[in-house]
Amino acid sequence: GEDVEQSLFLSVREGDSSVINCTYTDSSSTYLYWYKQEPGAGLQLLTYIFSNMDMKQDQRLTVLLNKKDKHLSLRIADTQTGDSAIYFCAEDGNTGKLIFGQGTTLQVKP
Amino acid sequence: DGGITQSPKYLFRKEGQNVTLSCEQNLNHDAMYWYRQDPGQGLRLIYYSQIVNDFQKGDIAEGYSVSREKKESFPLTVTSAQKNPTAFYLCASSARGGLNEKLFFGSGTQLSVL
Numbered sequence: 001g002e003d004v005e006q007s008l009f010l011s012v013r014e015g016d017s018s019v020i021n022c023t024y025t026d027s028s029s030t031y032l033y034w035y036k037q038e039p040g041a042g043l044q045l046l047t048y049i050f051s052n053m054d055m056k057q058d059q060r061l062t063v064l065l066n067k068k069d070k071h072l073s074l075r076i077a078d079t080q081t082g083d084s085a086i087y088f089c090a091e092d093g094n095t096g097k098l099i100f101g102q103g104t105t106l107q108v109k110p
Numbered sequence: 111d112g113g114i115t116q117s118p119k120y121l122f123r124k125e126g127q128n129v130t131l132s133c134e135q136n137l138n139h140d141a142m143y144w145y146r147q148d149p150g151q152g153l154r155l156i157y158y159s160q161i162v163n164d165f166q167k168g169d170i171a172e173g174y175s176v177s178r179e180k181k182e183s184f185p186l187t188v189t190s191a192q193k194n195p196t197a198f199y200l201c202a203s204s205a206r207g208g209l210n211e212k213l214f215f216g217s218g219t220q221l222s223v224l
Contacts, residue, residue, distance in 0.1 A: 004152075006152075008150060031210045040218070042200055043200070043202075043213070044215070088152060088153070092209055100145075100154075102152040
């Protein structure tokens, strides 16, 4: 079945880069997404990448996709305390319905 | 402001009681979704609806029911048959429910059992 895996926790110092990793199983996914959830709130779409792309950059965010290894990563440059949140990777699989990973809690230390 | 509103923010359920979580959107979206979030497990789809008066079960529909009588409203009832209801419930909507559509999320309802 479809599955999306993420590590649960990442801690970085303010100003460093953060890299959040995700693996997925469904090679038929058309789009892959990164959502951000701040404490006690819903999710907000951060960025997405089309499956035939290798990389997408949007200001401080860089998404890398290795389709062969089914590996997706999100790099946040110059991480700030306001970036502290849970980050979810998601794929649309072959049903069109999003399959979410477990979420990675990013802790940014001053 | 356009958006998606969930209420209440916090809800407590007694044993054997049904409770209903409200979700309203004024984005004119066709598709609406209910997700359950448990710590360390990510989001799991309970029910979704792509059009008024129609809805489909998601991955964990047992113990839940929904209705979609109006385009803007998609309430979720947690029935007494759901034996482990404590979780954070998120409602979402998208324009048509197709591929690469941005999901808009509400701010969630935390349900706890007394």
